[in-house]
Amino acid sequence: MSSILTNNGAMTALQTLKSVNSNLTKTQDMISTGKKVASAKDNSAIFAISKVMESDVKGFKAISDSLSLGQSSVAVARNASETVTDLLIDMKAKIVAAQEENVDRSSIQTDIDALEEQIKSVVSAAQFNGLNLIDGSSTDKMNILASLDRDANGNVTSRHIEVERQNLSVSTPVTAQTFGGTDAANTAAASAIFQGSGANTIHDDTVFDPGTNNTDTISNNANETFTIGQVAEGNSYQIVLDNVTVNVAGGGTTAGQRTFEYVARATDGTEDVARNLTNQINAFFGAATGSGLGYTVTQGTGTNTNQFTINNGDAGTSNGDINIFARVQTGGTAGSSASSGGLSAVQNIDVTTDAGATGALDAIDGLIKQATNASAAFGSAESRVETQVSFVSKLTDSLKSGIGALVDANMEEASARLQALQVQQQLAVQSLSIANQAPQSILSLFR
Template sequence: MSSILTNNSAMVALQTLKSINSNLSMTQNEISTGKSVASAKDNSAVWAISKVMESDVNGFQAISESLSLGESTVAVARQAAETVSDLLTEIKGKVVASQEENVDREKIQTDINALRDQITSVVGAAQFNGLNLVEGTDAVEVLSSLDRSSNGDVRASSINVDRQDLSTSAGTYGTGTDLSANATLSASSATNAGNTVTIQLAADTDFSGDSFELNIGGATLNFGASDLSGNQDAAAATITSAINALGISGVTASVSTDTITLTSTRSFEDVDVSALKNGATTGITQSATSIGARAETLTFSATAAVNEGDGYQVTAGGTAYTYVAGKGETFEDVARGLKAAIDGGGIDGVTTQVGQDSNGAWQLSIDNSGSSAVSLARAGAAGGEASGGLFGLSSIDVTTDAGAEAALANIETLIDTSIDAAAAFGSAEGRIETQSDFIGKLTDALKSGIGSLVDADMEEASARLQALQVQQQLGTQALSIANQSPQNILSLFR
C-alpha cells in the first residue's frame, strides 16, 4: 500500500542517516580532541577514574619539584659538612705539629684561628633558599609522596632530614628538672697527691734465704735467695731503694719500718701491683692489687636517657663549665663536651680524659698536677638550648704544652662530628634522589595509564571516519530516493 501521508521508507532512511551523522560527529570529535573519552557523557566511569588519576599526576609533579628543592638543600649541607671535615683535618695537622717543643706555637695558633674562622664562614653560608641544615637541631621534612589507599583516602608522606649542627655556640643552660643525680663526682676537690698501695713484710729475723718478686705496672723486680739480708725492716729498705732505682714513670716508693708504700701520680692509668715471697703471698700483706689513677671522676648514669636541652655543669676552681646536649646525643657526647669546656678554661695543671668504667658508664676524669687543690662540683638541669656540634673549637689553644695536648684529643671529637654529619646528609641525599627518580617513573606510568583509558586510537578513528563518510553519502541518496516515492503516485492519475 502506498501513502502520501506516511513515508515509511523515508523515515527509515532518515533514522539511519541520523545514526550515521551521530557516529560521524563522535569520530570527528575523537580525531579533533585525540580522546575517546573527552567528557563525562562519553563514559562517566572511565572519565571519573581518569580525572582522579590526573589529579594525582598534578600532585606528583608538585612533589617532584619539592624533592628537587630538598635534594639541592641537602646537597649544599653535605658539601658544607665535607668542607668542614677537610678544614678540621688541616687543623689537626697544625695541632700535631704543635706537639713539638721547638716550634713557633704562636704562628701555629694563628693558622688554627684562620681555619676556625673559615669553618664559621662555611657553616654560616651553607643555606639554600634560606634554609641552613648545618645550624640548629630541628628536623626538616621533605614532601616525598602522596599515598592513596583503597578507600580513596589520600595521605602525604615525607622524608625526614635531621639537621646536623656544626656551629660552635656554647648553648644555654636550662632551669628545668634537676638532673644532677645522673652524674656522680668521686671527690669535692682534685689534688696533686698520688694514690698509694702498701706492702707489709711479716716479721722475719733473716731474709737471706728468701727470694722476692715484685711487679709494678709491668716492671718486674727480682731478689734471689742471697740478695736480701737482715730482718723485715732491712729487707723493706733494700726493696724500696731498688724500686726507686727502676725509675718507673709516675711511681715512687717509701719505707717505714717493715712497710713499703708505693705512690702513683699517673693521671689516667691504674698501676697493677703484685708481690711474692718465695713464689707465694705468704708473709706479705698487700693493701690492694692496683694503685688507682690520681684523677677524680665524674661518672654518668649507665641507664638514664639524654634528651635535647639537658645541660650538665662541672664547677672547677670556682668556674662553671657547661655542655648542653643536642638531639640524639648520649652521655659520651656530654662527657666529651665537658672535657672540651674544661680544657678550654686553661686551668693550671688540670687535664681531662673521657672513657668508660667497667660497667660501661661514661666517665670524665679530671686530674690536677698543679701546686694547689682545685675544688670540684657538678650540676645538671633540663630545658636548655643545645650547644653547637663543634663546641670547643673556638677554645683550642696550642700555645701551651697543656693546651696542645688537650687539643689533640678534642680535635678528633670534632672531626668525628663533622664526618658523621656529612655521612648523614649523604644518606639523606641518596634517599631523596632515589625517591625523585621513582616519582618521575611513577608519573610517567600514571600518564600512560590515563592515555590508555581516554586516548583515541587514531588509526581506528581514521578508518572509521572514511567508512562513515561513505555511509553518510549512501544514506543521503537513500533518503533522496525514499522522498521521491510519493511522486510515483501521480502517474496513477494521468
C-alpha cells in the same frame, strides 16, 4: 500497500542517516580533540577516573618541585659539612705538628684560629633560600613533601622525608677546662681517687720533679698501670711523661716531656676518665713518636675498664727510662666537650702549652667525627631524596600513560572509521533520496 501520507522507506532511510551523522560527529570530535572520552557524557565512569588521576599528576608535579627544593637545601648542607670536615682535618694536621719539639706553637695557634674563622664562614653561608641546616639555630627537622598516598576509598595521605639538622656551629659560648686547685685531704685520699702501680707513685699536690720520690720510672720493656678509683664532678687527673723520645720538626728526635689532663664531668664514670686519658696519651704517641719505639697505652677490659697501662717498648727496643708523675686535685671545671654546642669546643683548642696540645689531639678527633657524621647523615638524606625524585618522575609518567590509555583516541582506528562513515553517509543520503521519490510512482496509477 502504497501510501502518499506515510513513507516508511523514507523514515527508515532518515533514521539511518541520523545514526550515521551522529557517529560521524563523534568520530570527528575524537579526531579533533584526540580523545575518545573528552567529557562526562562520553563515558562518565572513565571520565571520573581520569580526572582523579589527572589531579594526582598535578599533585605529583608539586611534589617534584618540593623534592627539588629540599634536595638543593640538603646538598648545600652536605657540601658545607664536608668542607668543615676538611678544615678540621687541616686543623688536626696543625695540632699533630704542635706535638713535636722545636716548633713555633704560637704560629701554629694562629693558623688554627684562622681555620676556626673559616669554619664559621662556611657554616654561616650554608643556606638555601634562607634555610640553614647546620648553624644550630633550630633543632626542628626539615620535612620534605615526598608523596601523596591514595587508598582504595579515595582518602589521600601526605608523606614526608624527615631530615635531621646537624649543629656544626663554632659560635656557641663554651667553658674552658680548668684544672682543680684544691688538694686531697692526704696521700691516702688522693690515692683512692687516682692510683698507680709503681712503688713511688704519690698522688698529692706536689708538682712534677724528676728524680725525686714523687715520680715512678718505667724502664724499657716494662709498664705501669693506673687505676681510676673514684670520680666526682671537678676531680682533676694529671699524668706527666718525661724523657720520652719525641720527634723534632725538620728531622731527628729528642727527649721531651708532655702533660695530659682531664677534669671529670658530673656524668663521667671511672671508665670514662680512663678512656679519655688513654686516648690522649695514645694520640700523642701516634703523632709525636716513632712507631719503632713501641710506646703504647691500653685501657683495661671487662671489670678493669677503670684502668690503663703505659708500656715503654718491648724486648726488641732499647728505650731509655720514662719518668712518670701523676697527681689528682679537686674543684676543677670540666669545660665544654667536643659534642656540646656543635663544634664550639674548637674555641678551647690551645696548643701553646704542653697540656693544651695533647688535650687538643683527642678533642679534634671528636670534632672530626661529629662533622663526618653530619656529612654522612646529609648524604644519606640527599640520596633518599634523589631516589624519591626519580620515583615520582617515573610514577608521573605511568599515571599519564594510564590516563592516555583510558581517554586517548586510537587515531588509526578513528581515521579508518571516518572514511567508512563518510561512505555510509553518502549511501544513506542516496537511499533517502530514492525513498523520497517512491510517492512519484503512485501518479502513474492515475494516468
